[in-house]
Amino acid sequence: MSDTRDPGDATGQAGRTAAGASAGDDPLLRVEGLTKLFKNDSGFLSWLTVDRDADGVPVTADREWVRAVEDVSFEIRRGETLGLVGESGCGKSTLARTLLRLIDPTEGDVYFEGDNLAELSGEALRRKRKDMQIIFQDPQSSLDPRMKVGPIVEEPMRAHDMLDDEGREERARELLSRVGLDPQHYNRHPHAFSGGQRQRINLARALSVNPDFVVCDEPTSALDASIQAQVLNTMRRLQEEFGLTYLFISHDLSVIRHISDRVAVMYLGEVVELADKEELYENPQHPYTQALLDSIPVPDPRESETRGVLEGDVPSPIEPPSGCRFRTRCPELIAPAEYDLTDAEWAAVRAFTRRVVRHGFEMTTQADLEAEFFGDTRPGGPAGEALDRAFVLLERKEPDAAADHLRDSFIEPSICAREQPSYEVDPEYGDGRHFCACHLQRDEELTH
Ligand SMILES: Nc1ncnc2c1ncn2[C@@H]1O[C@H](COP(=O)(O)OP(=O)(O)OP(=O)(O)O)[C@@H](O)[C@H]1O
Ligand code: SF4
Numbered sequence: 001m002s003d004t005r006d007p008g009d010a011t012g013q014a015g016r017t018a019a020g021a022s023a024g025d026d027p028l029l030r031v032e033g034l035t036k037l038f039k040n041d042s043g044f045l046s047w048l049t050v051d052r053d054a055d056g057v058p059v060t061a062d063r064e065w066v067r068a069v070e071d072v073s074f075e076i077r078r079g080e081t082l083g084l085v086g087e088s089g090c091g092k093s094t095l096a097r098t099l100l101r102l103i104d105p106t107e108g109d110v111y112f113e114g115d116n117l118a119e120l121s122g123e124a125l126r127r128k129r130k131d132m133q134i135i136f137q138d139p140q141s142s143l144d145p146r147m148k149v150g151p152i153v154e155e156p157m158r159a160h161d162m163l164d165d166e167g168r169e170e171r172a173r174e175l176l177s178r179v180g181l182d183p184q185h186y187n188r189h190p191h192a193f194s195g196g197q198r199q200r201i202n203l204a205r206a207l208s209v210n211p212d213f214v215v216c217d218e219p220t221s222a223l224d225a226s227i228q229a230q231v232l233n234t235m236r237r238l239q240e241e242f243g244l245t246y247l248f249i250s251h252d253l254s255v256i257r258h259i260s261d262r263v264a265v266m267y268l269g270e271v272v273e274l275a276d277k278e279e280l281y282e283n284p285q286h287p288y289t290q291a292l293l294d295s296i297p298v299p300d301p302r303e304s305e306t307r308g309v310l311e312g313d314v315p316s317p318i319e320p321p322s323g324c325r326f327r328t329r330c331p332e333l334i335a336p337a338e339y340d341l342t343d344a345e346w347a348a349v350r351a352f353t354r355r356v357v358r359h360g361f362e363m364t365t366q367a368d369l370e371a372e373f374f375g376d377t378r379p380g381g382p383a384g385e386a387l388d389r390a391f392v393l394l395e396r397k398e399p400d401a402a403a404d405h406l407r408d409s410f411i412e413p414s415i416c417a418r419e420q421p422s423y424e425v426d427p428e429y430g431d432g433r434h435f436c437a438c439h440l441q442r443d444e445e446l447t448h
């Protein structure tokens with residue numbers, strides 16, 4: 001773990017928690033060091049693989065766990081919407097389900113209205129659950145096709161013994177109207193409704209028990225853009241009317257921008273950046289956030305190309321990269337401190353290393369490779385010697401050995417591979433706190 005972490009805040013947590021609300025705020029929800037590992041049972045003996053220790057001795061690696069969410073901390077203030085964005089599989093739904101205790105965390109705590117959910121059980125936990133609802137992406141499968149809309153909306157009220165039959169029906173009809181449906185729809189089956197209307201039924205159901213907090217897990221992702229905008233607008237209106245706090249999950253940065261007050265960006269099980277919306281969109285600091293923003297299609301038809309598409313695949317959460325998990329795809333990986341390289345030299349070394357590690361070129365002569373990657377930016381000194389060795393291995397047609405050598409020479413010694421980053425950034429927009437898990441911030445960090 002990095003020794004450059006924030007020394008701690010009122011919660012006694014390191015920098016990651018510092019990404020939450022400002023000191024003195026009374027958060028509705030506080031998540032501290034939340035971790036969820038799943039047992040990896042896919043494939044016969046899939047965990048039994050051979051790695052090498054520091055001396056090159058083969059050892060058995062423990063690949064038994066899918067590290068879906070790891071050491072995530074943040075706060076959500078009463079009445080705000082925290083957007084949670086990241087690529088498919090980065091752990092958004094697992095985080096949501098864990099913080100609602102729909103599944104048990106492996107480690108970490110969730111405080112809701114000041115109570116540690118882990119310490120509640122029985123009736124106390126049931127009552128808390130009423131105040132925390134979730135809406136899922138697929139409105140089709142989350143509505144029982146055999147039930148009519150009225151009883152669907154009334155179901156949570158019945159589960160929590162709210163009101164009598166008459167009161168529940170009255171409230172269900174009222175809620176249908178509040179979410180933009182006709183109260184007469186009470187007696188219809190869900191199949192009679194469009195996707196957007198079905199999501200409105202889900203909203204009415206979630207609101208029936210008068211929750212304080214609603215987790216919205218990609219609630220509009222399955223909808224057409226125009227319907228999506230209408231449902232989002234309804235959700236914002238309902239937030240005001242019902243005094244709701246949202247955790248809004250989406251892989252779509254445009255949707256997140258539309259609905260959120262603050263935004264958390266997730267990558268491979270970790271929150272890598274968290275800031276007020278304007279700060280995050282106008283002053284993104286993490287290379288992953290920057291790449292995501294760059295790949296949003298530009299609305300101007302004359303500039304319809306998407307830019308900055310991320311290189312490489314997301315690594316497996318079973319064996320995430322050490323240090324910064326984004327380092328295997330990061331275009332800004334930091335040069336190891338022991339080499340004295342110019343920016344141009346490091347850019348060439350980085351590009352060459354990437355290509356060899358990915359075996360992304362045809363075998364060719366040293367002269368051709370040097371010309372393609374280095375031209376007149378070939379570094380000398382220890383870095384040059386490390387490159388010489390790689391070229392020898394490539395000439396000998398030993399690409400795996402060349403890749404290992406380059407990895408050991410230029411990637412593993414980087415601070416990006418050695419230390420987990422966690423920094424506070426001085427915001428340019430507003431005075432909210434800005435958390436960024438990238439070592440590029442190491443010289444800029446605020447001193448507290
Ligand atoms: N029950 C489970 N057992 C094992 N692995 C799981 C389980 N649930 C999720 N995972 C793994 O955990 C990781 C995170 O999954 P999760 O569904 O939380 O991602 P996500 O960000 O919600 O993705 P999407 O955008 O596709 O919904 C993935 O690698 C997934 O395969
Ligand atoms: S810590 Fe290094 S690898 Fe990670 S995002 Fe920052 S520069 Fe890239």
Ligand SMILES: [Mg+2]
Nearest residue numbers: 092093094217
């Ligand atoms: Mg999901």
